[in-house]
Amino acid sequence: SPYALSVIMSSLAAGTMLTLASNHWFLAWMGLELNTLAIIPLMTKTHHPRATEAATKYFLMQALASAMILFSSTLNAWFSGEWEITNMSFSMSTALLTIALAMKLGVAPFHLWLPDVLQGLDLFTCLILSTWQKIAPMILMLQIHSQLNTNLLIIMAVMSTTIGGWGGLNQTQLRKIMAYSSIAHLGWMMLVLSFMPALTMLNLIIYMMMTTVMFMMLMNMMSTTINKMAMSWLKNPTMAASMMITLMSLGGLPPTTGFMPKWLIIQEMTKQNMIAIATIIALSSLLSLFFYLRMSYSISLTTSPNISNTNSIWRLNNQNSMALSMTIIFSTLMLPITPTLINIMN
Secondary structure: OHHHHHHHHHHHHHHHHHHHHOOEHHHHHHHHHHHHHHHHHHHOOOOOHHHHHHHHHHHHHHHHHHHHHHHHHHHHHHHHOOOEOOOOOOHHHHHHHHHHHHHHHOOOOOOOHHHHHHHOOOHHHHHHHHOHHHHHHHHHHHHOHHHOOHHHHHHHHHHHHHHHHHHOOOOOEHHHHHHHHHHHHHHHHHHHOOOOHHHHHHHHHHHHHHHHHHHHHHHHHOOOEHHHHOOHHHHOHHHHHHHHHHHHHHHOOOOOOOHHHHHHHHHHHHHOOOHHHHHHHHHHHHHHHHHHHHHHHHHHOOOOOOOOOHHHHHHHOOOOOHHHHHHHHHHHOOHHHHHHHHHHHO
């Protein structure tokens, strides 16, 4: 029903906005809970056992993380007498809160639920879960970035980039590949969070743009596996070429937009004299780049047997919208404005 969908989407937006606008931990917790409860009906709308399993796993993990957030904020209020988000003075509360928000985001080693949940959902719900649902927990981490445990964030970041690369190597399902891609990108965000939060915000915005473009093209091409991607060039050559460039941007190859945050983060790590950590995450990004290249190979260099007229297929299915075209441009061609963004962040 369009009325039910409008209520659900409004509740999603209201939950995120409540968390963004709140200065009190209880209000922020209410916004996170509203977000969780609003997306559950979207997950179960297909009435499939895999969708029910995904919704159950997601609800259990989010409920556990929300309980930890409430417990850590209450513990901090017990010792400090403050409920403000920016006043986390008790170290144990801060550590518990960091773990809880990492569970909500799907950061390693609390990532095991994310690939299974995405695999059981349709592509539209995967898009919401991979982009919009990341905003509220990430904003909370940005608000308390100066009080977080830097060593804990670095450990989670290195694990996320490594596991996000290794986990996607043997996958054939595109939704699981995008889940491991999300884990790897979150690792880059966690790494620079304590040192330069504006760079984390830039990375989040660029990741959301690239992931939105990728899921929109997968929905347009109706592709859920690498084998189905081999038919993309026959269905719509323009969309297939855009998908290849977007994959390269997700992998961080220059001169695409995805290279910009990785370049700036490695530069910031070098300024902080963390050469070893920068080297590890740079090498782990090569693992992610491998399965992005494998997906590009499936699109461009493999052709499934097909006896139909190629021209008529892509001409009939060419339904590119202006919004998708603009988003593709922003997600692939923003590298020349890097100096301007650096000046804004400084």
